[in-house]
Amino acid sequence: MxxxxxxxxxxxxxxxxxxxxxxxxxxxxxxxxxxxxxxxxxxxxxxxxxxxxxxxxxxxxxxxxxxxxxxxxxxxxxxxxxxxxxxxxxxxxxxxxxxxxxxxxxxxxxxxxxxxxxxxxxxxxxxxxxxxxxxxxxxxxxxxEVDQRFDADKVHMASKLKWHTIGVTLYSYIVVYTGALVRHTNSSLVCPDWPLCNNRAPSIIPSNFYEWVQMGHRIAAAMIFFWILYIAIHAIKHYKDQRVIYWGWIFALIIVSLQVVAGMSVVLSRLNIYLALSHSLFITLLFGLLCYMILLVSRSRID
The missing domain is CATH 1.20.120 (Four Helix Bundle (Hemerythrin (Met), subunit A))
Structure with missing residues (x-):
């Protein structure tokens, strides 16, 4: 109805x-x-x-x-x-x-x-x-009734994709938390360069707590990017016949890519407020989409 x-x-x-x-x-x-x-x-x-x-x-x-x-x-x-x-x-x-x-x-x-x-x-x-x-x-x-439009009630998801979906969604919350910690500890500009903390004097190990917070978030963000990239490639190869999964992971890859670019731009622009808000917007959209993929996992038919 x-x-x-x-x-x-x-x-x-x-x-x-x-x-x-x-x-x-x-x-x-x-x-x-x-x-x-x-x-x-x-x-x-x-x-x-x-x-x-x-x-x-x-x-x-x-x-x-x-x-x-x-x-x-x-x-x-x-x-x-x-x-x-x-x-x-x-x-x-x-x-x-x-x-x-x-x-x-x-x-x-x-x-x-x-x-x-x-x-x-x-x-x-x-x-x-x-x-x-x-x-x-x-x-x-x-x-x-998006589920009916995309036949989401007929989704069939293999165990491999199910576990990756659950894992990356839970992990995304860690990325969100580390990003929020960067803001609340005033660590946003402790590292003036990107992708390293200081490109002119690169160091593998951060030298203080604030650099640990900033670089920890960057590493966490890089990991979720590559994880979603892997899942998107897998979905493109194996789920072309299931539009909601196929396009869902393509959109997830686009959003996480925009998130990475926004994060880089925030640092290089020295905390431009519009770029900073776009950074928050993209992670919000990504988390919402990942939660929808979790809903699809719950509805997927058993192998």
Whole structure:
């Protein structure tokens, strides 16, 4: 049964809203606007509406407004999907995950404002938001009946591809975490060159903690690029007759390639804000796509 156009538009709005939350959070971090509203939450500098607007106040307060507004969208979409599409096995779980992790990321953000958090805890913030985004994204794909359009209910995936899909998706979360740790430890420009930390005086072993964080993320990013390249080549060779797998991994390779280029450009441009946000955007899209491939693994017929 085709879903109501209203439900489809609502799902699109919720997905775009979640994307704005992720990018807004990245913007807060990259512009050091996290304390724009002081040690106040949910109010801003003692007022429900800030009286004095600076750049930091505007960015932080706007992020809070977007998060609060989108939270209502996610709540409505979760309940709506649960009631209308609860017979589809993934819908109830995705609805719960979308809401649960949205609340979790909001509470971590609030805790940071009120009491402060360590860098290793703060680095979890973006990753938790990614899970919520991916859950909403998958719900939207189900609402638009993408599975039926691409015959995803007839997918047959060999064990080799299944394990690679699960492995690279779990590993992508490590890449996300190391990237977030780079930002929260202020390690973004500790290595001025690319691909090595210092191309003029190359050294295999980083000399301090911040170089370890930066180079660790670069190595992790390189590994996921080559892993996805390998999977994409495998899918192109063996899954031409299954469009959703064939094109899914081609798009994954394109996105991870853009991610690598964006990461390089962020360093060489000395943290250009637009390139930095594009870096966050590409990893968000990649993680959402990988989560959809996991959904296909769960639906694949047994060998």
């Amino acid at each position: 085709q879903q109501s156009k209203y439900m489809k538009w609502f799902a699109v709005a919720a997905t775009v809203g979640m994307l704005l939350i992720l990018l807004g959070g990245a913007l807060v971090t990259k512009t050091d606007s996290g304390m724009g509203c002081g040690r106040n939450w949910p109010d801003c500098n003692g007022s429900l509406i800030p009286k004095e607007i600076t750049k930091e106040v505007f960015i932080e307060f706007s992020h809070r407004v977007v998060t609060g507004s989108v939270s209502f969208l996610i709540l409505i979409l979760s309940v709506w999907s649960w009631r209308k599409l609860g017979h589809i096995k993934e819908v109830k779980l995705l609805s719960f995950l979308a809401l649960f992790f949205l609340v979790a990321q909001a509470l971590i953000g609030a805790a940071q404002v009120l009491w402060g958090q360590g860098d290793f805890i703060l680095a979890l913030h973006f990753g938790i938001s990614l899970i919520s985004f991916s859950s909403v994204f998958l719900l939207t794909l189900i609402i638009f």
